[in-house]
Amino acid sequence: MTALLQVEDLHVWFDLQDGGELHAVQGVSVGVERGERLGLVGESGCGKTTTVLALMGLLPPSASASGRVLLEGTDVLAGGEASMRPHRWSDVAIVFQGAMNALNPVRTIGSQIVEAIELHGEAGGKAARAQTGELLESVGIPAARASRFPHELSGGMRQRAAIAMALSCHPKVLIADEPTTALDVMVQAQILELLDSLCRDFGLALILVTHDLPVVAQLCDHGAVMYAGEIVERGLVDTLYHAPRHPYTRLLFAATPDLGHETEEIVSIPGAPPRLDQPLVGCPFRPRCDSAFEPCATSRPLLRRVADRHAAACHLNDRPSQAPG
Amino acid sequence: MRGADYVVKRTAFALVTIFVAVSINFVLFRLAPGSAVSNLSRVPHATQELRQALKRQFGLDKSRGRQYLIYLEQLTRGNLGVSFENEQPVSTNLKTAILNTLPMVALGTLFAIVVGTLTGVIAAWRRGTPIEGATVTTALGFYSMPTHWLGLMLVILFTGILPTGGMTNDFLINPSFWTHARDVLSHMVLPSLTLGLVLFGEYTLIVRSAMLETLGEDYILTARAKGLRPWAIIRKHALRNAMLPIVTLVALSLGYIVAGAILIETVFSWPGVGRAVYDAVLNRDYPMLQGAFLFLTISVVFFNLVADLLYYKLDPRIT
Numbered sequence: 001m002t003a004l005l006q007v008e009d010l011h012v013w014f015d016l017q018d019g020g021e022l023h024a025v026q027g028v029s030v031g032v033e034r035g036e037r038l039g040l041v042g043e044s045g046c047g048k049t050t051t052v053l054a055l056m057g058l059l060p061p062s063a064s065a066s067g068r069v070l071l072e073g074t075d076v077l078a079g080g081e082a083s084m085r086p087h088r089w090s091d092v093a094i095v096f097q098g099a100m101n102a103l104n105p106v107r108t109i110g111s112q113i114v115e116a117i118e119l120h121g122e123a124g125g126k127a128a129r130a131q132t133g134e135l136l137e138s139v140g141i142p143a144a145r146a147s148r149f150p151h152e153l154s155g156g157m158r159q160r161a162a163i164a165m166a167l168s169c170h171p172k173v174l175i176a177d178e179p180t181t182a183l184d185v186m187v188q189a190q191i192l193e194l195l196d197s198l199c200r201d202f203g204l205a206l207i208l209v210t211h212d213l214p215v216v217a218q219l220c221d222h223g224a225v226m227y228a229g230e231i232v233e234r235g236l237v238d239t240l241y242h243a244p245r246h247p248y249t250r251l252l253f254a255a256t257p258d259l260g261h262e263t264e265e266i267v268s269i270p271g272a273p274p275r276l277d278q279p280l281v282g283c284p285f286r287p288r289c290d291s292a293f294e295p296c297a298t299s300r301p302l303l304r305r306v307a308d309r310h311a312a313a314c315h316l317n318d319r320p321s322q323a324p325g
Numbered sequence: 326m327r328g329a330d331y332v333v334k335r336t337a338f339a340l341v342t343i344f345v346a347v348s349i350n351f352v353l354f355r356l357a358p359g360s361a362v363s364n365l366s367r368v369p370h371a372t373q374e375l376r377q378a379l380k381r382q383f384g385l386d387k388s389r390g391r392q393y394l395i396y397l398e399q400l401t402r403g404n405l406g407v408s409f410e411n412e413q414p415v416s417t418n419l420k421t422a423i424l425n426t427l428p429m430v431a432l433g434t435l436f437a438i439v440v441g442t443l444t445g446v447i448a449a450w451r452r453g454t455p456i457e458g459a460t461v462t463t464a465l466g467f468y469s470m471p472t473h474w475l476g477l478m479l480v481i482l483f484t485g486i487l488p489t490g491g492m493t494n495d496f497l498i499n500p501s502f503w504t505h506a507r508d509v510l511s512h513m514v515l516p517s518l519t520l521g522l523v524l525f526g527e528y529t530l531i532v533r534s535a536m537l538e539t540l541g542e543d544y545i546l547t548a549r550a551k552g553l554r555p556w557a558i559i560r561k562h563a564l565r566n567a568m569l570p571i572v573t574l575v576a577l578s579l580g581y582i583v584a585g586a587i588l589i590e591t592v593f594s595w596p597g598v599g600r601a602v603y604d605a606v607l608n609r610d611y612p613m614l615q616g617a618f619l620f621l622t623i624s625v626v627f628f629n630l631v632a633d634l635l636y637y638k639l640d641p642r643i644t
């Protein structure tokens with residue numbers, strides 16, 4: 001069976017004002033199966049948003065991309081805008097960050113959902129409006145609120161409306177890019193719970209972009225850790241937590257405050273990610289790594305299978321005696 | 326109700342503004358050194374009696390406060406005084422001038438709004454391409470051209486093809502309605518075009534920058550993610566938001582243009598308000614000037630009000 005959504009060797013470059021180029025995504029391969037939930041984690045600026053925008057063909061004109069995005073086996077990236085457009089929303093839908101102005105402020109939320117339904121021929125007129133009401137109810141918004149404008153709803157409600165809009169054309173894959181950032185903790189929990197139950201009810205595949213590891217642990221079964229534009233480790237969330245094979249993954253989990261153990265000191269990873277507008281030599285994580293050795297300075301480690309459904313990009317895994325972690 | 330409340334509030338505010346402006350207008354003219362009497366009685370051997378008689382005739386023997394009240398009272402009756410120049414009521418002169426100005430300005434502005442919006446949107450959508458470069462350069466060129474110079478260039482260019490001065494051909498005797506309309510329209514082309522070209526430059530730049538800002542908004546990305554086509558995105562999501570700053574700027578500029586297309590009306594001898602102001606200044610026709618100022622005030626305030634109301638209609642966030 002072909003994978004539902006498979007990204008292969010994705011590269012993205014941004015043209016910079018000064019004439020340079022920024023290699024934001026450097027060979028990302030990742031995929032989801034039906035009903036699977038993938039957490040894409042990594043520090044700010046590592047290329048998470050760029051990756052998901054690229055796989056929907058939504059990059060700004062200043063960006064160029066290469067690689068393949070296979071949707072049920074067909075490459076939707078190759079044909080450009082025209083081949084991508086029909087798949088948007090009806091196959092892959094996206095929920096943007098809560099603080100963002102993802103809803104048009106001068107149009108009612110209902111009309112924006114109806115627009116998507118009608119555009120993809122799901123239903124028209126009255127039926128579309130009825131569907132919109134049902135969708136809103138299913139995310140916990142009274143159907144009568146369809147005639148409200150975005151500014152009349154709270155942040156949490158707006159995010160619920162955005163989720164309802166994302167579900168309007170029965171997508172197979174839902175991408176959520178930091179869906180709970182900028183919401184307060186209670187609302188965050190509610191939104192996550194909502195995503196969880198919706199994915200279960202609709203049999204959705206989910207790609208959850210976040211830098212919040214506990215959220216991934218709570219919601220996802222698979223995880224992919226990004227660093228400096230590439231995926232450095234990929235596997236089941238449990239495996240990543242208990243048996244990481246890349247020092248960055250290990251340190252990332254260690255740096256996550258654990259509410260259960262208040263006394264435990266919070267460690268952060270010293271240093272900063274490398275600049276992406278210059279070519280990288282060796283392992284991009286080497287300057288911050290606590291277990292770097294000779295080959296790390298000169299050769300860049302590739303993402304390799306280290307166990308069943310588990311891959312990592314670290315030279316340590318090439319030394320049979322010493323696995324990191 | 327949100328709507329009625331807002332309209333009443335804005336309208337009241339506009340009326341108060343006009344009242345204040347009218348009052349300041351009154352004071353300003355009294356502050357000018359000398360008076361109508363001192364000017365008129367500057368004849369040799371003017372007697373004290375003559376001065377007194379003149380003072381009484383002009384109502385200047387009354388107190389300032391009393392004069393102000395009389396002025397206001399006459400204003401409410403539409404009496405703006407009598408022009409020094411042709412001894413007609415100012416209101417009559419002004420009405421003729423306004424009726425001449427409005428169609429000319431309306432035609433030019435309409436041209437500028439339609440063409441300017443179109444080119445502005447295209448320039449923003451085709452950002453970074455030669456199309457944008459060409460559009461912006463053209464717009465900037467027209468925007469920075471001195472109005473009267475552009476008018477003169479058009480006169481040179483179109484002499485013999487289109488009438489270059491006045492509003493009618495005086496040699497048409499008893500023209501039928503249609504002949505007259507066609508005559509006025511052909512006289513209107515050049516002044517309207519001059520105004521339209523200058524405004525077109527300005528509006529293109531405004532629309533382009535408003536569009537660029539809007540196109541960078543997150544909901545545009547959402548609209549693309551939903552699978553909308555470029556034109557649908559512009560029409561259904563971008564334009565309405567971009568209209569907000571555009572409406573304000575266009576309405577504000579209209580307020581001044583209606584009363585002040587002075588340069589254009591002078592170049593093309595168009596008998597409108599601008600021309601009337603120009604002549605009144607040359608002839609020291611104070612009542613006429615005062616009337617024109619009043620009209621300018623009202624038109625600026627009126628278009629401000631229009632902008633407020635439109636803004637309100639377009640933006641649901643305003644309460």
Ligand SMILES: Nc1ncnc2c1ncn2[C@@H]1O[C@H](COP(=O)(O)OP(=O)(O)OP(=O)(O)O)[C@@H](O)[C@H]1O
Nearest residue numbers: 014022024043044045046047048049050051060276
């Ligand atoms: N339009 C752009 N032009 C130039 N560089 C960009 C652009 N968008 C993103 N970048 C750069 O690409 C890199 C990846 O950015 P991206 O937004 O994908 O990171 P992210 O992982 O989503 O971070 P965050 O957690 O902050 O959202 C960053 O270095 C960023 O500066």
Ligand SMILES: [Mg+2]
Nearest residue numbers: 048049050177
């Ligand atoms: Mg991001």
